[in-house]
Amino acid sequence: MYVLVNVAMSADGKLSTRRREQLGISGDADFARVDRLRAEADAVVVGVGTVLADDPSLVRFDREHRAHVGKSGVPARVVADSRARTPPDAEVVTGDAPTYVLTSEAAPADRRKALVEAGAVVITAGEERVDLPTALDTLEAEADVSDVMVEGGGELVFSLLAADLVDDLTTFVGPLVVGGRDAPTPADGEGFVEDFARLHLDGAEYLDGGVVLQWTVEGRGTTE
Numbered sequence: 001m002y003v004l005v006n007v008a009m010s011a012d013g014k015l016s017t018r019r020r021e022q023l024g025i026s027g028d029a030d031f032a033r034v035d036r037l038r039a040e041a042d043a044v045v046v047g048v049g050t051v052l053a054d055d056p057s058l059v060r061f062d063r064e065h066r067a068h069v070g071k072s073g074v075p076a077r078v079v080a081d082s083r084a085r086t087p088p089d090a091e092v093v094t095g096d097a098p099t100y101v102l103t104s105e106a107a108p109a110d111r112r113k114a115l116v117e118a119g120a121v122v123i124t125a126g127e128e129r130v131d132l133p134t135a136l137d138t139l140e141a142e143a144d145v146s147d148v149m150v151e152g153g154g155e156l157v158f159s160l161l162a163a164d165l166v167d168d169l170t171t172f173v174g175p176l177v178v179g180g181r182d183a184p185t186p187a188d189g190e191g192f193v194e195d196f197a198r199l200h201l202d203g204a205e206y207l208d209g210g211v212v213l214q215w216t217v218e219g220r221g222t223t224e
């Protein structure tokens, strides 16, 4: 499974405000770049925190670019959601693109059922929390999803980095300061302590008054 993470953050490294409300950090050119990344992916992935905060639809992508890179159909939507908290009427569940909800065994049966009735495919991996390596393997084996673009948020991205599942990371750094010790950042979770995820900078580009940084992930960090 190839995993690309793309996030937009403020100049001080925040994904949104301390209220965890969706914040437009990208401008039109960056959103167009994101639409091309979505077009190249088999699926767009978010954590349930982003679903509950933003109610994203994840259906927009650059159709011309998708044809250009030789992919057919539309990118699927994937939510990492251990307890099946995704509302069945969430935008990410409605619409024509397929939706996969990655849950754990802790997800109540009635919530899983409601998601399936709303049209989502529920995948179970892990006891209390989604076991990401297993869930991604299942997605690849059962849904033919082998190339994903993760859009956040910080809790999910940290877990993916800690599990050494991220190949590439793209960060758009926008021209604003958000501040706030409790505002989400690109990698929240427990955090690494001494041994950090290591990156290699592959490129940088001015865009929308900010900059896009393209990183390759060279090695995982440890949380011990």
Ligand SMILES: NC(=O)C1=CN([C@@H]2O[C@H](COP(=O)(O)OP(=O)(O)OC[C@H]3O[C@@H](n4cnc5c(N)ncnc54)[C@H](OP(=O)(O)O)[C@@H]3O)[C@@H](O)[C@H]2O)C=CC1
Pocket: 006, 007, 008, 009, 014, 015, 016, 017, 019, 020, 021, 022, 023, 025, 046, 047, 048, 049, 050, 051, 053, 054, 080, 081, 082, 083, 085, 129, 130, 131, 132, 151, 152, 153, 154, 155, 156, 157, 159, 160, 184, 188
């Ligand atoms: N600027 C940007 O580019 C973006 C900004 N955002 C912003 O980020 C914020 C949301 O981020 P955040 O709160 O971090 O939420 P996330 O979207 O990262 O979702 C986190 C939730 O995912 C679930 N989850 C399931 N499995 C795992 C796992 N193995 N590891 C970690 N999490 C898992 C957890 O809930 P459970 O335990 O119930 O499963 C967890 O609380 C919002 O404010 C949103 O606006 C979001 C995306 C992009």
Ligand SMILES: Nc1nc(O)c(N)c(N[C@@H]2O[C@H](COP(=O)(O)O)[C@@H](O)[C@H]2O)n1
Pocket: 007, 008, 022, 023, 024, 025, 026, 030, 031, 034, 046, 050, 054, 055, 056, 057, 058, 059, 060, 151, 152
């Ligand atoms: N690239 C980018 N720039 C920003 O400024 C953002 N706030 C985000 N947020 C992400 O975009 C999702 C919205 O998706 P839809 O437009 O509903 O398809 C949102 O949920 C975040 O994942 N991204």
